[in-house]
Amino acid sequence: MQMPEPSQAIISQRDALAQGLRQIVGKDWVISDDAQRRPYQCDGITAYMAMPLLVVLPGSAAEVQAVLRFCNDRGVKIVPRGSGTSLSGGALPLEDGVLLVTSRLCNVLAVDERNRVARVQPGVPNIKISEAVSHLGLCYMPDPSSQLISTIGGNVAENAGGVHCLKYGVTANHILGMQAVLMTGEMLELGGAYLGAAEGELDLMGVLTGSEGLLAVVTEIAVRLEPVPEVARVISMSFASVEEACACVGAIIGVGVIPAGLEFMDRKVLDAVSVLIKEKFDDRTAALLLCELDGTAVEVDALVGVVSDVARGQGAIELKVSTTEEERQRIWSSRKLAFSAIGKLCPDYYCTDGTIPRNKLPEVLNKMADMSKKYGLDYANCFHAGDGNLHPIIMYDASKPGDLEKAEEFGADVLIACVDAGGVLSGEHGIGVEKRDLMTHQFTEIDLQQQQMVKCAFDPKDLLNPGKMFPTLCRCAEFGRMHVHNGNLRFADIPRF
């Protein structure tokens, strides 16, 4: 993975920079020694590593402002980071950049029960929001699998999804307002703590959400709270073929049911899981769907009936419906354990997250089987079928020379197949560094240029998380001066990294 060439001039100022930053956040909150910086070398993708120049942990929004201003004045890059669970290398440090960690900004500031809004700091782990309001019968809906650890700030940066986003939407649909600091240190209040608070001006909050830390650092977030559904039940549906399981996904939605979650697991995943949960799956099962339905008891009972009928009509060979909360948890445990179960089958695995129209599932899954043969690497499938969000798990052995590269190429081929099927490179993990160089497959030069122009409006010096998301660095000065019309690439010859 090629990153922008680190500036030796900045690296040589490390001690002076550390001293300046200590004056802002206090001496304990700037980490400069090797041993303590090492845990920050990577995020959720351990294949990509870099030692950050310095790690800074501000304790307030004002300190974030001061840190950004300090770095902006000196031309020092910033990489924002929450808990570092990114699966795309979004929080991969830069050797000449300060890693700004939000862990100390971890308070739920206010809960407004009657208007159903909570104001939180960016370092609050996702699950803590729901925990803080559970006594009111409320929750924060988006639930990425990493929710025990991943922070709301990181969720905003990545526009995180989760199992339940099929019905309830992703992070962007649950944010009402935010306080954000630009690289210059300027603080902005966007939206507010009620619906419609952002109307009448450009949806800057909308574009900040999912901007992977390239536009601003978010220091406070107002999130919507929802009532916890009264009942949730899950149906486990076995199919003798992958095609039938895929067809059932479309059929459920086609009949007018939006499940709270709709997950797919193939036979390889089931075999791996059955070892852990000590439960056998029917031998005929090639693929399993888990369909969760929630709402009031009456509503859910009706929906369970509808979905069961659809599944039988689509050739399901076995249906199991949870009748108690304990059963629901047990049925879900197979999905929750899937990734760790696969982890026991192989030394390493690589997971990516292209997203496709639901009716293209069989086509893309078939292509994956061909790719597996081509690269000689085994794979398994366990993904969010309801929203077409694939998570192919490619198994490899990092100790074998060339295996990682093969896995990466396999993953890239899957993503290209997703785009070719009308889908996108990433459903929820983000582009980061991992998928950066594939952006030109989904977007034209003009599409990307338009996006980078937005970056210039927020961060004209390109100091916030550079080297992520786009295959070329921003050239804000040139964008302002030059213009070449349709078809003629503006920077056809500039170096890519």
Place this chain on the structure above:
Amino acid sequence: MTDIQTTASMRPATTQDVADILMDAASKGEPLVVRGNGTRAGLGNPVAALRVLELGGLDQIDFYDPDDLVIRAGVGATLDNIEQVLAQKGQYLPFEPPRYAGLYGTDGARCTLGGAVSTALSGPRRILTGAVRDFVLGVEGVNGQGDVFKAGGRTMKNVTGYDISKLVTGANGTLAALTTLTIKVLPAPRAEVTLVLPAATLEEDVALFARIRALPLGVGGLARRVSPTGACEVLVRVEGTVPGVAGNQQVLGGLLATRGSMEVLEQQASQALWAGVRELDCLNARPDDLVWRVNLPATTMPAFVAQARKAGCINRFFVDWAGGVVFSTMRGVQPEVDTLRYRKMAEQAGARATLLRAPDAVRAQFGAFPPVSAGVAALAARTRTAFDPAGILNPGRMTVQA
């Protein structure tokens, strides 16, 4: 109530034509009014431009995939057409887009999808299903330099690149002339009923709304209005499966029993009622009334309304979004003075006051949209420049020059 005297309008039928027109306008630095069919030209500030770029001719439906809950259409496709196509498969636009044809004296049948997205007007169901911005999956458009760009995609989940789709939603045509939109749709609820009960005080009604919303009952409409017969009433819309709605209606019946007599409107009657709420019919706005929308936290609404009525800034009003939005008419003899007072009052209450309808001169002077902080305004201006460096797309539609 249209844009400042325009002399010529262009009605392209393809994206390439739009690009050619904009490239030409950009080279001359010629500002353009950008609109669909112009049915809501009265929303936003008047634009000073001699020519109109009308996108209503881009009215094709590119594809509709009901199993994938997605439709792609030209910006000029009418909302009526889209909704009819979706209804054939039992689906709908969840953001319940208002037409405001009555408000602007235009033909609602000509309201376009592009207009709905560009104005980001969301209907009563927003409290349950979300706003326009939550359903725009992808866009194609032409920026102020004549470049055709696309962003987003057609899948429900997509974090590939910046969410330009959200940025252009509600941008009132100031960033790009949109050409194609990809919209997430949902199955329409199989059943709906509306419970109509006598209103109490605003405070009590807002408290009731909060109690109802705290329960997961699929309530997709909570409003308070004056009925055609002059009664002040609270409206509660329940949606879902047939047995689900019946069950939830029972639960709500218990909760609302203390309110006295309750009327129940089923299906079509309920739909007709909410179409009226969506279109602000119950305001009975006179042609020369100013019409306002104020967004605010529901809990601060009663005090705000009381203050504004006392000050003569609210004539008729009704409340939607469980108390989070107040629509009102203003009948002042000095609209300039009242506009400033009302907006000031809203600002002090932490609310956002939008002038939905007013004479051109009033909107031109005070701005249809409430002011934002200097920092946000500057960032928005830089963002507009990133799309439209020459400032030719609906200049001044959203902002008033100081």
